[in-house]
Amino acid sequence: MSKQENKDKLRVYEYAKSLNMSSKEIITILKRLDIPVNNHMSVMENDTVSRVEQFFKDIKNNAAAKRDGAAASSGGSAKAAAASSSGSEGKAGSKSAASASNDHTAITSASNNKNQSEKQVSMNNNKTPNQTKSAGVATQTRNSQSNGNSQNNSGNRPSSQGGDRQGSARPQGQNNRPNQGGGQNRGGRPTQGGGQGGSRPSQGGGQGGTNRPQSSANRSGGDASRSGSAQDRPRRDGGGGNNRGGGQKRFEDGNKGGFRGGNNRGGNNRGRGGRGGQQQERREKIDNTPKKIIVRGEMTVGETAKLLHKDASEVIKKLISLGVMATINQELDMDTILLLAGDFGVEVEVKIPVEDDRFETVEENDDPADLEVRPPVVTIMGHVDHGKTTLLDTIRSTSVTAGEAGGITQHIGAYQVEINHKKITFLDTPGHEAFTAMRARGAQVTDMTIIVVAADDGVMPQTVEAINHAKAAGLPIIVAVNKIDKPGANPDKVKQELTEYELVPEEWGGDTIFVNVSAKQKLGIEELLEMILLVAEVNEYKANPNKRARGTVIEAELDKGRGPVARVLVQHGTLKIGDAFVAGNCFGRVRAMVNDKGRRLKEAGPSTPVEITGLTEVPGAGDPFMVFEDERKARSIADKRSITHRQSELSSNTRVTLDDLFNAIKEGEIKDLNVIIKGDVQGSVEALKSSLAKIEVEGVRVKIIHSGAGAITESDIILAAASNAIVIGFNVRPEAQAKATAEQEKVDIRLHRVIYNVIEEIEQAMKGMLDPVFKESVIGHAEVRNTFKISKVGTIAGCMVTSGKISRSAEARLIRDGIVIFEGKIDSLKRYKDDAKEVAQGYECGITLDGYNDLKEGDTIEAFIMEEVKH
Numbered sequence: 001m002s003k004q005e006n007k008d009k010l011r012v013y014e015y016a017k018s019l020n021m022s023s024k025e026i027i028t029i030l031k032r033l034d035i036p037v038n039n040h041m042s043v044m045e046n047d048t049v050s051r052v053e054q055f056f057k058d059i060k061n062n063a064a065a066k067r068d069g070a071a072a073s074s075g076g077s078a079k080a081a082a083a084s085s086s087g088s089e090g091k092a093g094s095k096s097a098a099s100a101s102n103d104h105t106a107i108t109s110a111s112n113n114k115n116q117s118e119k120q121v122s123m124n125n126n127k128t129p130n131q132t133k134s135a136g137v138a139t140q141t142r143n144s145q146s147n148g149n150s151q152n153n154s155g156n157r158p159s160s161q162g163g164d165r166q167g168s169a170r171p172q173g174q175n176n177r178p179n180q181g182g183g184q185n186r187g188g189r190p191t192q193g194g195g196q197g198g199s200r201p202s203q204g205g206g207q208g209g210t211n212r213p214q215s216s217a218n219r220s221g222g223d224a225s226r227s228g229s230a231q232d233r234p235r236r237d238g239g240g241g242n243n244r245g246g247g248q249k250r251f252e253d254g255n256k257g258g259f260r261g262g263n264n265r266g267g268n269n270r271g272r273g274g275r276g277g278q279q280q281e282r283r284e285k286i287d288n289t290p291k292k293i294i295v296r297g298e299m300t301v302g303e304t305a306k307l308l309h310k311d312a313s314e315v316i317k318k319l320i321s322l323g324v325m326a327t328i329n330q331e332l333d334m335d336t337i338l339l340l341a342g343d344f345g346v347e348v349e350v351k352i353p354v355e356d357d358r359f360e361t362v363e364e365n366d367d368p369a370d371l372e373v374r375p376p377v378v379t380i381m382g383h384v385d386h387g388k389t390t391l392l393d394t395i396r397s398t399s400v401t402a403g404e405a406g407g408i409t410q411h412i413g414a415y416q417v418e419i420n421h422k423k424i425t426f427l428d429t430p431g432h433e434a435f436t437a438m439r440a441r442g443a444q445v446t447d448m449t450i451i452v453v454a455a456d457d458g459v460m461p462q463t464v465e466a467i468n469h470a471k472a473a474g475l476p477i478i479v480a481v482n483k484i485d486k487p488g489a490n491p492d493k494v495k496q497e498l499t500e501y502e503l504v505p506e507e508w509g510g511d512t513i514f515v516n517v518s519a520k521q522k523l524g525i526e527e528l529l530e531m532i533l534l535v536a537e538v539n540e541y542k543a544n545p546n547k548r549a550r551g552t553v554i555e556a557e558l559d560k561g562r563g564p565v566a567r568v569l570v571q572h573g574t575l576k577i578g579d580a581f582v583a584g585n586c587f588g589r590v591r592a593m594v595n596d597k598g599r600r601l602k603e604a605g606p607s608t609p610v611e612i613t614g615l616t617e618v619p620g621a622g623d624p625f626m627v628f629e630d631e632r633k634a635r636s637i638a639d640k641r642s643i644t645h646r647q648s649e650l651s652s653n654t655r656v657t658l659d660d661l662f663n664a665i666k667e668g669e670i671k672d673l674n675v676i677i678k679g680d681v682q683g684s685v686e687a688l689k690s691s692l693a694k695i696e697v698e699g700v701r702v703k704i705i706h707s708g709a710g711a712i713t714e715s716d717i718i719l720a721a722a723s724n725a726i727v728i729g730f731n732v733r734p735e736a737q738a739k740a741t742a743e744q745e746k747v748d749i750r751l752h753r754v755i756y757n758v759i760e761e762i763e764q765a766m767k768g769m770l771d772p773v774f775k776e777s778v779i780g781h782a783e784v785r786n787t788f789k790i791s792k793v794g795t796i797a798g799c800m801v802t803s804g805k806i807s808r809s810a811e812a813r814l815i816r817d818g819i820v821i822f823e824g825k826i827d828s829l830k831r832y833k834d835d836a837k838e839v840a841q842g843y844e845c846g847i848t849l850d851g852y853n854d855l856k857e858g859d860t861i862e863a864f865i866m867e868e869v870k871h
C-alpha cells in the first residue's frame with residue numbers, strides 16, 4: 001500500500017476522534033455490528049462508516065420512541081424526560097450506544113434519562129458484583145435502608161413520585177460524574193435527592209445524592225448507619241457531598257471502594273421505582289439476577305438482597321422457605337448466604353477482604369465516575385547500544401513543558417514530558433532486567449513498552465528478550481526503529497525481522513506501531529510521543545486522584561544529608577506533604593517532595609514520579625507504597641510487614657516447580673505452564689519448542705514465554721520468577737549468578753541432554769506421575785588451568801577446585817562458555833602423582849575424563865552425584 005493510499009484511508013481512531021469518542025467505543029460498535037475490526041488502526045470503509053452511522057440513528061430513534069411512550073404513560077415523568085433529553089443528543093447518543101452494547105437492558109431501561117447516565121448505568125450493571133468490597137457492605141446497608149425509604153415515600157407522599165423519578169434518573173449522573181450537576185449537591189444545599197433542577201428538595205429520590213454523604217457519615221462514625229433511622233439519615237447528610245475531596249475521604253477507599261452500592265442502586269431502582277403500568281410490564285420481563293456475586297463476609301438480609309438484585313421481601317420469603325426467619329437488618333452467615341444464592345441460581349465467589357498490612361494485594365476498585373485520565377507510564381527496552389539511553393535523553397530534552405523549562409533535571413528514576421498538553425511518564429532505567437526485576441517483586445508499574453531496535457543492526461538477542469519480557473507482562477509494544485540517520489540503516493529489514501516475533505507493522509496488516517526515529521538527530525521523536533498517546537487513549541489509562549496515594553518505589557537510597565530518600569511513582573490517589581505512609585517494610589511521613597525538574601511539590605497525582613524524604617529506613621526498588629491515616633498506623637503496619645516478611649522468607653516457596661505441578665493444576669492455580677527454554681543451539685531450542693507446544697494435560701498447556709541459545713542467565717531467572725515459569729536448560733548450564741538467583745528466588749531449573757527426557761519429564765509432572773527417585777546434586781566445580789597430553793593416558797587437565805569438591809566417584813560434565821560439551825565419568829583424579837578420593841576447594845588436582853580428551857584451558861568441570869530424593 002502506498003503512503004498516499006495509507007493517508008487517504010479513514011482509520012478507527014480518526015473516525016472516533018471526529019465524533020469525540022474513544023476508539024474503544026467505535027471498536028465495540030463495529031464488533032456489535034459484526035464488522036471485522038482489529039484495532040484502532042483498522043481502516044473503515046465507506047460502507048462501514050454508513051453502517052455505524054445507521055446504528056447511531058437507530059439508537060436515537062429507538063430512544064426517542066421509548067421516551068415518547070414513557071411520556072405518554074406518565075405525565076410527571078414526561079417533563080423530566082423532556083428536560084433531560086434536551087442536551088447534545090447527537091454525540092451523547094453515539095457515546096452511549098457504544099457502552100450500551102455491553103448491556104442491552106441499559107438502553108431500554110435508561111432511555112428516559114440523559115444519555116450520559118445511560119452510559120453509567122450500563123457500567124454499573126456490569127460491574128456491580130465485582131465492585132462490592134468489604135466497606136461496600138456498610139454502604140449497602142444504607143442503601144437498602146434508604147431503598148425502603150424511597151419506597152415508603154412513594155407510598156406516603158403523593159408528590160414524591162415526580163421527585164422520585166427525577167432522583168432515580170439524575171443522581172446517577174451526579175453520583176458518577178461529580179462534575180455534572182454535582183454542584184448542587186456539593187454546594188451544601190440540603191437537597192436530599194440531589195434533585196436535578198435543584199428546585200425541589202425532593203426527599204424520596206435522591207439515592208445517588210445521598211449515598212455519598214451516607215458513606216462518609218458511616219465511615220467516620222463507625223457503625224452508625226446500621227443502627228440509625230433509615231429515614232432520617234439521608235436528610236441529615238443531604239449536603240454532605242461536600243465531604244468529597246476532603247481529607248478524610250482519602251482514607252476511606254482503596255480497598256473500600258464503597259460507593260458502588262450507591263450506583264448500583266440507582267440502576268436497580270430505576271427498574272423498581274414507582275412507575276406506570278407500562279414500565280411495570282417492562283420490568284417484569286427483565287430478569288437482572290446476576291450470574292455471579294462476590295461475597296466478602298457476612299451481610300445483612302438487605303445487603304444480600306441488593307447484591308442479588310432482589311427485593312428484600314423476596315429474599316425474606318426465600319429464607320422462610322429455607323427455614324430461616326430473618327428481618328431485613330439481620331446478619332446472615334456465610335453458609336446461609338451461599339444457600340440463598342444457590343436457591344436463586346446465583347454463583348458465589350467468596351473473597352475475604354485482605355488485611356491492611358498486605359495492602360499491595362488490595363485491588364483498586366473505584367467508581368468509574370471517580371476515575372480520571374492519567375499519563376501513561378512507559379519503559380524503554382532493547383539491545384545493548386541500540387540507543388535506549390540516547391532516546392530517553394532526547395525525549396527528555398526536547399519535550400520539556402514551557403512552564404517547566406529551566407528547572408534543574410533531577411534523576412529520580414522517572415520523568416514526565418508533555419506533548420499536545422498531555423503528559424507521558426518515562427521510567428528512566430532502560431532495559432528489561434530492571435523492568436522484570438520490578439515485576440518479579442509484584443510491582444506493575446509500566447503501561448507500555450518501547451522496543452528500540454537500531455536500524456543498522458537489526459533484531460539482536462536482547463531485542464528478543466525485551467520483546468518476550470514485555471509480552472510476558474502483557475504490555476502493548478511500540479517499536480522505535482532507531483539510528484535511521486546512519487548510512488547502513490534499513491528500517492524495513494527490522495520490520496521484516498520482527499514479524500517473526502508477532503510484531504507486524506500496520507501497513508503489513510498487523511497491529512504493531514513502528515516509528516522510525518533518530519535519537520541522535522532528534523528525528524521522529526514527536527511522532528513517537530504521539531503514538532504513545534494514541535496507545536494510551538485506546539487503553540484508557542485512568543486512576544482516581546481523589547484518595548490516598550498508592551504507588552511503587554522505583555529507587556531508594558541513603559542520602560548523606562537527607563537520610564533515606566525514595567523515588568516513588570504515584571499510581572493511585574494523590575500524595576501530599578505530611579502524608580504518613582508505608583513503603584515496603586518501612587514507614588515515614590512525607591517531609592519534602594521534589595519532581596524530576598527539581599521543583600518542590602505540595603502534592604503529586606497519579607503517574608507522577610516524585611522523590612520524597614521523611615522515611616525512617618531505605619525501602620527496596622519495587623516495594624509497594626501506600627498512605628495511611630497517621631504515622632502510628634503506618635508504623636504498626638510496617639512492623640507487621642517486617643514480621644510477615646521474615647516469616648515468609650523462612651517458609652517454603654510458592655513458585656511452581658515440576659514436583660508440585662500436578663497439585664497446582666488440580667487446584668486450578670495453573671492454566672498454562674510457563675516455560676523458558678535455553679539450549680546450546682537454536683536448532684535444538686526450536687525442536688524442543690515444537691515438541692513442548694504439543695503437550696496438553698487436563699486443559700493445561702505449555703506456554704513458552706522465552707527461548708534462546710546460550711547459557712541460562714540471571715535475566716532468564718528473573719523473568720521466570722516474575723512469570724512463575726520453570727527454566728529448561730538443554731545442553732546448557734546456568735551462569736553462576738543465575739544459579740544463585742534461582743536458589744534465592746526458588747526458580748525450578750531443569751537441565752537435560754535428551755529432548756525426549758524433557759518432554760517425558762514435563763508430561764509426567766503434569767499428570768502427577770513424576771516420581772523422581774534420584775535427583776542430581778552438584779558437588780563441586782574445578783577450573784581447567786592447564787592441559788597435558790600424555791600418550792596412552794590422554795589429556796590430563798590441571799585444575800583448581802573452585803567450589804565444593806571433586807570426588808573420584810562422581811560423574812562430571814565439561815562446560816565451555818556455559819555450554820555442556822561432554823558428560824561422563826571421571827577417569828582419574830590425582831593430587832600430584834597420587835590418586836585421590838576427593839579434592840576440596842582451593843586445591844589443585846589433575847583430572848582425566850573417561851572417553852574425552854578435548855579439554856581446553858578455561859573449561860569448567862562440574863562434578864555431580866545422583867542422590868535419592870526423600871519425599
Ligand SMILES: Nc1nc2c(ncn2[C@@H]2O[C@H](COP(=O)(O)OP(=O)(O)OP(=O)(O)O)[C@@H](O)[C@H]2O)c(=O)[nH]1
Nearest residue numbers: 383384385386387388389390482483486518519520
Ligand atoms: N547515528 C546514531 N547514533 C545513535 C543514535 N542513537 C544512539 N546512537 C549512538 O549509539 C550508541 C549507543 O547508544 P546508547 O543510548 O548508549 O545505547 P543503549 O541502548 O542505551 O546502550 P546500553 O546502555 O549499553 O544498553 C551511542 O554512541 C549513541 O551516540 C542515532 O539515532 N543515530
